[in-house]
Amino acid sequence: MPFRTRYLTQGIAKVLIWIAALSTIAVMILILFQILGQGLPVLHLRFFLDSPKEMGREGGIFPTIIGTLALTAVAIFFATPLGVGTALFLREYTKEGQTRSIIRFGTDCLAGVPSIIFGLFGFVFFVIYLNMGWSILSGGLTLAAMILPTIISTAEEAIKAIPYSYREVSYSLGGTKWQTLTHAVLPNALPGIFTGIILSVGRSIGETAAVILTAGSSLVMPTSLFSPIRTMSVHFYILAREGISMEMAYGTGAALILLVLLINTVANGLLNRYIRRRT
Amino acid sequence: MFVKADFMKIYLFWFFSILLIFSQIMGCQKSRSGITVAGSTSVEPFAELLAEEYMRRHPQSHIYVQGGGSTAGIEAAKTRAANIGMSSRPLLHDEKNLYAVTIAKDAIAIIVHPENPLSDLSLSQIKQVFSGEIKSWKDLGGPTQPIILVSREEGSGTRESFQKFVMGKEEISLESLVQDSNGAIRQVVSNDPNAIGYISLGLVNKKVKPLKVSGVEPNMTAIENRTYTLVRPFLFVFNGEPAGEAKSFLEFVLSPTAQNLLLKEGLATVLQPSRR
Amino acid sequence: MEIREKIIEKTLLLVALSSIMILGLITFFIFKEGLPLIWKIGPGAFILGARWVPSQGSFGILPMIFSSFWVTVGSLILGIPLGLACAIFLCEWTPPSVGMVLRPAIQLLAAIPSVIYGFWGLIVLVPLVRNYLGGPGLSILSGSTILGFMILPTIISISEDSLNALPPSYKQGALALGATYWQTIWRVLIPAARSGIVTSIILGMGRAIGETMAMIMILGNAVKMPTSFLDSARTLTTNIGIEMGYASGDHRQALFATGVVLFLIIMFLNSLAIFLSRRRAR
Numbered sequence: 001m002p003f004r005t006r007y008l009t010q011g012i013a014k015v016l017i018w019i020a021a022l023s024t025i026a027v028m029i030l031i032l033f034q035i036l037g038q039g040l041p042v043l044h045l046r047f048f049l050d051s052p053k054e055m056g057r058e059g060g061i062f063p064t065i066i067g068t069l070a071l072t073a074v075a076i077f078f079a080t081p082l083g084v085g086t087a088l089f090l091r092e093y094t095k096e097g098q099t100r101s102i103i104r105f106g107t108d109c110l111a112g113v114p115s116i117i118f119g120l121f122g123f124v125f126f127v128i129y130l131n132m133g134w135s136i137l138s139g140g141l142t143l144a145a146m147i148l149p150t151i152i153s154t155a156e157e158a159i160k161a162i163p164y165s166y167r168e169v170s171y172s173l174g175g176t177k178w179q180t181l182t183h184a185v186l187p188n189a190l191p192g193i194f195t196g197i198i199l200s201v202g203r204s205i206g207e208t209a210a211v212i213l214t215a216g217s218s219l220v221m222p223t224s225l226f227s228p229i230r231t232m233s234v235h236f237y238i239l240a241r242e243g244i245s246m247e248m249a250y251g252t253g254a255a256l257i258l259l260v261l262l263i264n265t266v267a268n269g270l271l272n273r274y275i276r277r278r279t
Numbered sequence: 280m281f282v283k284a285d286f287m288k289i290y291l292f293w294f295f296s297i298l299l300i301f302s303q304i305m306g307c308q309k310s311r312s313g314i315t316v317a318g319s320t321s322v323e324p325f326a327e328l329l330a331e332e333y334m335r336r337h338p339q340s341h342i343y344v345q346g347g348g349s350t351a352g353i354e355a356a357k358t359r360a361a362n363i364g365m366s367s368r369p370l371l372h373d374e375k376n377l378y379a380v381t382i383a384k385d386a387i388a389i390i391v392h393p394e395n396p397l398s399d400l401s402l403s404q405i406k407q408v409f410s411g412e413i414k415s416w417k418d419l420g421g422p423t424q425p426i427i428l429v430s431r432e433e434g435s436g437t438r439e440s441f442q443k444f445v446m447g448k449e450e451i452s453l454e455s456l457v458q459d460s461n462g463a464i465r466q467v468v469s470n471d472p473n474a475i476g477y478i479s480l481g482l483v484n485k486k487v488k489p490l491k492v493s494g495v496e497p498n499m500t501a502i503e504n505r506t507y508t509l510v511r512p513f514l515f516v517f518n519g520e521p522a523g524e525a526k527s528f529l530e531f532v533l534s535p536t537a538q539n540l541l542l543k544e545g546l547a548t549v550l551q552p553s554r555r
Numbered sequence: 556m557e558i559r560e561k562i563i564e565k566t567l568l569l570v571a572l573s574s575i576m577i578l579g580l581i582t583f584f585i586f587k588e589g590l591p592l593i594w595k596i597g598p599g600a601f602i603l604g605a606r607w608v609p610s611q612g613s614f615g616i617l618p619m620i621f622s623s624f625w626v627t628v629g630s631l632i633l634g635i636p637l638g639l640a641c642a643i644f645l646c647e648w649t650p651p652s653v654g655m656v657l658r659p660a661i662q663l664l665a666a667i668p669s670v671i672y673g674f675w676g677l678i679v680l681v682p683l684v685r686n687y688l689g690g691p692g693l694s695i696l697s698g699s700t701i702l703g704f705m706i707l708p709t710i711i712s713i714s715e716d717s718l719n720a721l722p723p724s725y726k727q728g729a730l731a732l733g734a735t736y737w738q739t740i741w742r743v744l745i746p747a748a749r750s751g752i753v754t755s756i757i758l759g760m761g762r763a764i765g766e767t768m769a770m771i772m773i774l775g776n777a778v779k780m781p782t783s784f785l786d787s788a789r790t791l792t793t794n795i796g797i798e799m800g801y802a803s804g805d806h807r808q809a810l811f812a813t814g815v816v817l818f819l820i821i822m823f824l825n826s827l828a829i830f831l832s833r834r835r836a837r
Contacts, residue, residue: 010737020640021657027704028660031667031675053331085570093564105829106575112758112825113581113818114765116792120799120814121581124588133360134345145577152574178563206668209767209796218343219327220334223313228343237670237768240677242462244324253671264666268659320800348801427691432776433609434801442610450608456693456787457776459797470682471691 032257039254042247048255052219052248061252063221067136067229070222071215072204074140075147076197082144083151084186084193090152091159092181111149118146119213127214134228139215143207147200154199158192159185191270198267202260208233232256313341314524318352318365319436320460321385321479322513325541326365332540333531340524349436353377356516362525364516367436367479368443378517382532384547386480387441387509388489388497390465392472396421399491405445408475411452416473428455429464429476437461440511441477481545502547513546585818589811601812607778607794609802614809616816618780622695622788623817625781626770627763629699630706634759637703638710639752643740645711646718665708673769676701681773690785693775698788701769706759713758717751718744750831757828761821767792791817 050060086103094100122142132138162185170180186193208231216228217238230238236256239249316326323346330342347355349366353374356364370379389405391397397419400408407413409428417423430451431438442451458464461478468474469486480497483489489497492509501507521529531537538548593601596614604615641661645654676697685692725747729739745752775787776797789797795810795817802810 006735006738010735013737013741017640017644020637021644021653024637024641024664024704024707025656025660028664030679031671032663034675034679035671082570082573085567086574089567089571093567103571103575106572106578108829109822109825110574110578112761112765112821112828113578114761114767114792114821116765116767116795117581117585117814117818117821120588120795120811121584123799124584124811125580129584145581148574148577177560202666206666206670208668208670213799216343216345218345220313220330220341220343223341228315228345233668233670236674238460240670240674241458241460241466241772242324243466244462249674253674256668257671260666260668261663264662268662346800350801350803354803432797432801434798434803434806439610450611453606453608453779454777456691457778457789457797459771459776459800467691467693471685474691 035250035253035257038246039250039252039257042251043254043258047251051221058245058248061232061235061248061255063219064230064232064235064252066221067215068205068231068233070136070225070229071139071143071211071231072201074136074225075143075204076201078141078144079148079151079200080193080197083148083196084155086148086152087155087159088181088186090156092177092185107149107152110145113146115146115207115209118142119210121145122210122214133226134214134216134218135226136215136222136229137225139211139229139231142210142214143204146207146210147204150200150203151193151196154196155189155193158189158196161192162188191273195267195270198263198270202263202267205231205256205260205263206233207231208237212237232259313343314362314528315343315345315355315360316363316365316515316528317345317347317355317361318516319349319367319513320346321349321367321435321437322365325383325481325513325544325546328540328544329532329537330528332537333528336531337527340528342524342528348434349439350434353516356518359518362517363521363528364514366514366516367511368439369512370514370516374516378519378521379514380517380521380529380533381512381549382515382529383513383538383541383549384502384510385513386497386502386507386547387437387444387477387511388480388483389475389477389492389509390468390483390487390489391475392468392470393486393488394472395475395488397490398488399494401493402445405490405492406447406449409446409451409455410449411454424473427471427474428452429467429474430455430457431461431464431477432457432459436511437477437479441509444509444511445477479545483545499542499547510547582818585811585814588808589813589815592805592808592812593815602816605780609798609806609809612805614805614812616791616794616813618778619789619791619794619813620816622774622781623764623790623792623820625695625784626698626702626774626788626790627760629695629784630702630763631756631760633700633703634706634710634763635756638707638755638759639714639745641707641711642714642718642752643745645715647736647740647744661708661711664704665712669705669766669769670772672701672705673772676769676773684785688785690783691775691787693773693787694785695774695781695788696784698770698774699784701773702763702766705766705769706762709759709762710755713755714748714752717748717755720751721747750834754828754832757824757831761824761828764790764817764824765792765821767796771796791820 047060049062051062053059090100122138126132126138126141127134166184167180170184211231212234217230217234218228219230222229232252233256236252239252323344327344330344334340334342349368352364353366355361408426414426416426461482464476464478465482465487468476495501495506497507502510515529542548601614603617605617606613606615680697680700681692684694684697721744725743726739729743770790771793776789776793777787778789781788791813795813799810
């Protein structure tokens with residue numbers, strides 16, 4: 001190819017790629033500006049602490065905040081032991097082979113299942129079959145299934161990163177396998193596992209489809225694990241669709257974005273610190 | 280490097296803080312206290328309003344209002360999954376053995392964009408528009424623009440009422456946009472000059488224009504003297520005679536205070552409860 | 556002691572099988588609810604039927620399959636070039652300053668809940684499409700665009716990983732032979748990272764097909780077969796999402812049946828992605 005054309009192609013490519021990168025940044029800024037711009041003015045202490053009044057036209061979003069927290073807590077409560085246990089098993093008790101492949105396949109597939117399918121499953125299994133009704137428990141268990149793959153993979157990475165020497169020392173001191181794992185390996189893998197948990201929290205906060213079908217949409221403060229609740233993202237969806245109060249919708253949206261932003265910054269900060277410490 | 284003590288401390292702290300969050304918001308009983316009211320999303324916001332008012336007067340009560348649709352609500356009442364089912368359509372044949380009380384009457388308004396030059400359509404014209412027979416605003420005396428239909432989804436009590444009162448045996452055009460709530464329909468119509476849709480009269484606001492149907496304007500008077508016929512009942516459905524908290528709530532809903540609240544929100548009241 | 560260790564190992568085995576068990580449960584229950592209806596009206600009639608009118612007992616999901624397909628294709632048309640470009644940008648061409656802005660931006664894009672995307676699309680994109688391109692604005696075009704941005708982080712991160720994983724000798728060799736930077740990227744690096752990039756695309760596709768909330772808000776949900784990008788449409792996911800709340804009896808089973816079809820499609824895509832990435836690891 002003649003000299004000039006080669007560099008012409010490169011020049012064009014460079015421009016196009018720059019446009020791509022800039023437009024990606026631009027879209028993110030646009031979305032943030034739109035929601036935060038309209039929504040931030042609505043956020044004040046009463047917004048967070050009050051319950052919705054007048055069909056959501058006034059008041060605050062307190063029950064939804066509790067709902068979101070409760071749902072996430074239940075999800076983490078169930079998913080973490082299962083996830084860390086799976087990661088431990090994969091890393092410490094198996095070698096490359098059939099067992100590992102099967103478990104990995106299951107985890108990867110689970111990661112790809114769309115949220116509406118989880119919603120259908122949660123509805124027919126937890127709400128109907130196990131008769132838990134629309135509740136924090138049904139929603140939390142469904143969410144747990146959704147975040148399980150994330151926890152498994154981050155825990156696996158965290159455990160993998162621990163050098164063998166840690167285990168060696170423990171064994172040489174006479175420790176059993178389990179003692180080694182719980183005293184030498186896991187404690188040091190905790191930051192990584194924690195990061196995975198935080199990432200999952202970020203994901204479950206934004207989850208809507210599965211939550212509506214399993215936790216319901218009641219605006220009243222929950223009184224037990226079997227109460228239905230409305231999470232912030234569900235509340236946002238309903239407000240935005242019903243058009244009852246655009247102001248409240250924007251406020252909820254802004255709160256959602258801020259929450260997710262916060263969680264992500266924390267998670268990524270932890271991730272960076274963890275990587276820096278290890279390498 | 281973490282020592283065994285640190286590990287246990289972190290684990291315990293994490294475990295107890297979760298427990299703390301739990302205990303803050305509940306006691307560990309298996310039964311839900313309070314009553315559940317589930318069903319039509321058209322009735323839902325009004326039920327929520329009434330529940331709020333009721334709980335203000337009875338601080339010990341809990342009323343959980345849930346959507347899900349008229350059909351789901353009736354079924355929930357039948358299977359006792361909910362104490363009260365909400366329906367925005369009359370009961371069908373195989374549902375007739377349930378105890379239903381009309382708590383309000385709601386009109387269905389046909390809405391268009393405020394800039395739409397039309398202000399009146401006959402019932403048969405509306406039917407032709409929604410069945411897709413009339414496709415352009417030109418055929419109704421308006422601009423040469425395609426008519427954009429907006430409808431509720433299948434299973435919605437509002438849609439079924441519309442089907443029954445307006446369409447009869449005709450099908451709503453498959454081309455119509457479908458939105459999952461009255462508010463969403465209102466939103467679409469308020470933004471699109473070519474759109475036409477149907478929503479609960481109580482939800483009509485300045486952003487949309489309700490059409491007169493065969494010369495009759497949808498308002499309280501017309502509903503009361505039955506000149507506006509697109510009116511459907513809002514029902515509370517019970518499995519058997521209402522009792523306990525459910526009965527108490529029902530009595531409140533039928534009281535003048537509650538009915539005035541509903542009136543303020545755009546519903547037509549029931550002067551006396553009627554058993555269907 | 557030995558026994559205790561054995562017990563722990565077996566317990567952990569059970570725990571590790573949990574993801575498979577959950578997958579199995581999901582498959583079982585979805586199929587249990589949906590298959591009877593597919594059998595009742597016949598798989599052919601269900602999948603190839605063009606009319607979805609539950610009140611009359613017509614349950615054909617062909618328009619939905621079509622729409623899911625086109626919305627996904629549209630999102631890939633936007634997502635692949637943009638995603639690849641950003642991946643290339645991040646790993647080959649970043650001045651550190653821009654990279655520090657782009658990376659968090661991508662992470663944020665990944666973290667934003669889909670309902671916010673849908674809302675933004677509704678407020679900003681739909682009116683634009685309606686006023687400048689015609690139609691109701693609630694259309695496949697709007698949906699694909701938003702979806703394209705939603706799958707961007709997936710495509711970018713996995714492509715970037717596979718580009719970074721290439722041995723430096725590839726790049727150095729090409730440059731040493733006199734190729735320009737761009738030629739190196741376009742003709743050497745990308746083809747070499749091909750399987751990783753394809754994996755990222757397939758995963759992005761899976762995410763696109765599975766998206767529900769944003770699509771309910773933006774696509775308009777008309778039940779007919781779409782004939783242009785400006786038409787409103789309903790995907791497999793939004794079909795379930797929009798009618799699930801109200802359905803009962805046959806209607807509800809039909810929605811589960813839609814879920815069955817969706818599930819099979821996603822499983823196929825997933826297995827493909829897993830297979831390709833395993834091959835890459837080898």
